[in-house]
């Protein structure tokens with residue numbers, strides 16, 4: 696990791712109401728892989744400085760941020776630059792309290808190990824790692840849909856064998872799937888820099904690394920095998936792009952959980968799913984973020 700950070704400052708002068716704009720900017724920052732933010736409220740709008748790790752080229756971060764902000768053309772980039780490393784690790788201790796998700800999961804930072812609540816399954820994630828601290832609604836959507844799926848399988852006495860986690864980031868979905876009872880996982884990400892961070896988080900959770908294949912890769916490209924569960928929390932465009940490959944890698948009675956879309960993308964995505972031979976069996980919205988569980992059409 697470089698000893699500097701990139702930053703991108705974005706500005707909105709009232710194209711979106713301030714409170715909503717802050718939420719949009721926080722979400723866009725997190726979904727594009729940011730490591731920290733600073734917000735400034737202006738009399739007529741909002742300015743946010745969004746920081747990224749220095750181990751990737753700036754255009755990669757910029758393109759991800761622009762993709763996340765695409766639905767809001769009034770929000771524009773004001774400034775781009777480089778700063779010396781900042782003590783995020785120290786700041787984040789206060790910023791990451793335990794977070795209950797669904798009925799049975801709790802997301803915890805490593806320093807909560809000694810006082811973890813005993814009645815929930817702990818998912819330990821280093822908050823300074825890649826996207827997937829659990830605080831983003833799109834991650835919570837997958838975790839909750841996944842929890843329902845595992846509960847349903849267990850009611851029917853059926854086990855979950857192989858899982859593939861596309862866009863693993865911090866590895867949080869893989870960790871949850873294995874702790875909820877899956878046997879093995881393939882966890883992949885387009886960004887090779889996150890693989891080491893996912894491994895650290897898996898180890899932090901005591902996951903047996905023989906059960907996980909961690910790899911860099913684009914969506915489902917080059918993936919073979921037959922998975923019981925396909926997980927993908929990315930953005931709408933790459934999800935639509937990967938849909939036509941899902942049936943190829945999913946068992947006939949398998950399930951795919953897609954997340955990372957906003958409410959207004961729901962209808963278009965359901966249509967694209969239908970065209971790819973998939974049908975919705977469950978769905979969930981948390982704040983503006985929407986996700987869906989899908990199986991092969993009968």
Ligand SMILES: C[S@@+](CC[C@H](N)C(=O)[O-])C[C@H]1O[C@@H](n2cnc3c(N)ncnc32)[C@H](O)[C@@H]1O
Nearest residue numbers: 826827834862863864884885886913914928929
């Ligand atoms: C929204 S984060 C999700 C992280 C984590 N799985 C979670 O649910 O919190 C999306 C992740 O997908 C990765 N990604 C983006 N485009 C991808 C692609 N075409 N193929 C594989 N991974 C991709 C990003 O690098 C990022 O780590």
